[in-house]
Amino acid sequence: MAPKMTTSSYAVLALLDLKPWAGYELTHQAQRSLRYAWPKSERLLYSEPKKLVELGFASTHQEDLGGRTRNIYTITSAGREALKEWTSTRTQPPRIEIEALLRLLFADHGSREDAFGALDDLEADIGEHHDAIVELMGSYLDGGHPFPDRTHLSVLFATFQIEMFKTIQRWIEFARAEIEEWPTTQDLGMTPRTETLTRLLAQDISPLNPWDDPTPPDT
Amino acid sequence: MAPKMTTSSYAVLALLDLKPWAGYELTHQAQRSLRYAWPKSERLLYSEPKKLVELGFASTHQEDLGGRTRNIYTITSAGREALKEWTSTRTQPPRIEIEALLRLLFADHGSREDAFGALDDLEADIGEHHDAIVELMGSYLDGGHPFPDRTHLSVLFATFQIEMFKTIQRWIEFARAEIEEWPTTQDLGMTPRTETLTRLLAQDISPLNPWDDPTPPDT
DNA sequence: ACACCCCTACTGCAAGTTGCAGTAGAGGTT
């Protein structure tokens, strides 16, 4: 049976529309550029272009590169057609996996140190990405964008990343301060402080920025 | 061979530590409570408790419930032991999949309408979750928490969700305003506006809240 | 009384995805 186009297939196809790529470069470029929106394994990314060839959305030809024969993948007009159709379909809902939050939700099974540990892990992971994006923006200013015409898109995307990372970082500090006040992780329940927070959240007010306008209720 | 404990297995084990559950209730409670930190399919969640039994981390017994014989799963002391060990291990890095962002990154393959469509999709998906959390907090105030002793944890977790949703919502509005100014989606490159944004991001300053302190550089 | 339908509570299976081990050539080192 003919293989199925997944979102990952379209992501690879979109990269192929920028220029022809060799398998290795395509795979690694995909990991670098899509990591924060569509993280996929090296293994999968290697097999996507083959599927595209099978479907007639890409063609392949041999070329000598780095002293070795490599397959170069090029998008076909059918591929460009398929891409165009894809852009107007409904997107899948976002999917966010954060194990550190899972740990926190079950922090009463462990010590306060375990809870702080989960926050530290999250901070380290986010921090790495945060630094990488800031550095990347520095390189764009020095003319380092691999596809200069697409800088406006990369930068809009990077804005999202930075906002997210800053929000998570602020929340980590907030969470640390909250846990600091807990005598233990267990059986605290609805303390006065928790009630205050719950009341704010129920009114859609950020406990971190209570002066912010809530999203306006329908008046 | 003995099955392997995954993060999902521990998540289910942690739920079993709260009380014994029937398969159906366990599965659906897991989907409800973990959706935003560790989203897993119903199918997987159904098979996890069986694995736990096989590993000796849970026991099962028949009981009559709802006019039908159901398996009730209970955590064992070995299960509690395993949970305790899990809490002190390193968490996996976060993984964030947002197809709408992928579309935006390749918005030059489609029209401005397609780009706005992706933003609308994201707004709708996020909005649903946002409203659900706000409503949930309202129910907590009315004493509606299924495990009242754990309210402090749920509320800390909900704070994270609300912060994230508000940040994403703010960014969506920002992105809409930016794209509004684009004559087309393609080949804009490093416009003066994009350069301004890049410069802010390279200094780790939020373009949405430029008056915010950046994370302090090491002085 | 019996058929029919919907809801609850699952199970089986094919297909998508990941991690990891393994392979194989190019180039440098001892």
Next chain:
DNA sequence: AACCTCTACTGCAACTTGCAGTAGGGGTGT
């Protein structure tokens, strides 16, 4: 010539998902 490391992949088992299918309980219609 042997050895090692780096690049550039491939094969495979195990994990995960979506979807179709099954099966019992309860209510409604005739």
